[in-house]
Amino acid sequence: MYSTRPALRLFVLHHAGGSHTLYRHWPAGLPDTWDVRLLDAPGHGFLLDVPQIADAGRLADFLLGAIEPDPARPYALFGHSMGALVAYEITRRAVVRGLPLPVWIGVSARSAPQLVGAGTPYHGMADAELRSALKRLGGTPDEVFDDPELWALFEPVIRADLALVENWRPDPEAAALPVALSAFAGDGDRASSPRRMAGWAGYTERFMGLRVFEGGHFYFQDDPRPLLRQIARDAAAALDAAGAARPA
Numbered sequence: 001m002y003s004t005r006p007a008l009r010l011f012v013l014h015h016a017g018g019s020h021t022l023y024r025h026w027p028a029g030l031p032d033t034w035d036v037r038l039l040d041a042p043g044h045g046f047l048l049d050v051p052q053i054a055d056a057g058r059l060a061d062f063l064l065g066a067i068e069p070d071p072a073r074p075y076a077l078f079g080h081s082m083g084a085l086v087a088y089e090i091t092r093r094a095v096v097r098g099l100p101l102p103v104w105i106g107v108s109a110r111s112a113p114q115l116v117g118a119g120t121p122y123h124g125m126a127d128a129e130l131r132s133a134l135k136r137l138g139g140t141p142d143e144v145f146d147d148p149e150l151w152a153l154f155e156p157v158i159r160a161d162l163a164l165v166e167n168w169r170p171d172p173e174a175a176a177l178p179v180a181l182s183a184f185a186g187d188g189d190r191a192s193s194p195r196r197m198a199g200w201a202g203y204t205e206r207f208m209g210l211r212v213f214e215g216g217h218f219y220f221q222d223d224p225r226p227l228l229r230q231i232a233r234d235a236a237a238a239l240d241a242a243g244a245a246r247p248a
Helices: 056-067 082-097 127-137 142-146 148-167 194-203 225-245
Strands: 008-013 034-039 075-080 104-108 177-186 204-213
Touching: 008 056, 008 082, 008 225, 034 056, 056 082, 056 148, 075 082, 075 225, 082 104, 082 148, 082 177, 104 225, 127 142, 127 148, 142 148, 177 194, 177 225, 194 204, 204 225
Parallel strands: 008 034, 008 075, 075 104, 104 177, 177 204
Antiparallel strands: none
């Protein structure tokens, strides 16, 4: 329990076809003065019975409503893969609507917007091809592939999420975000390589750097501690800078 307000509220946004469960141990690995909240998109995790949202903008609207930005409570966003795209769209909407902005955004394993459409489209693959591609990426429990009933349950959810990501197009009029941003990549990630992730520098006024870790698309799955330490450092630095910039 917090005796005072948390120093920072961090919202974690999951990948396509996933849920909060992959990130369930993260709160214990982040500062105990933070309030870490793991969000589920509709149709996922705790919101499994809520109709899935197939459009990135509408999903960003839904999750922005769940976040409820408050000027008295600093918050930050971290999104992995699809979650990174949604974190970007949430922040754009907060800017346009004059809502309180996050003090920091972490975007992980999602190529920069100018590279949209690059890479392999997954949502239209045949069943066997999609299974193989997802196994290579990681992040999906083996039992989903091994159990025909589980696969029948999750396949439409996964395909819809992949279509959401692959059909999204950036707004060509969008300005750089006035928010500190860090990019995170696995050195062996073919889908969102460090070179592709570096392009995020052009989408923020305060780029904090590209953080590269050993591994593939889910470089943190076996041991999230190195990533969590870097998240803590970057978000704390951004929070400190925001506090210093605030008028006395």
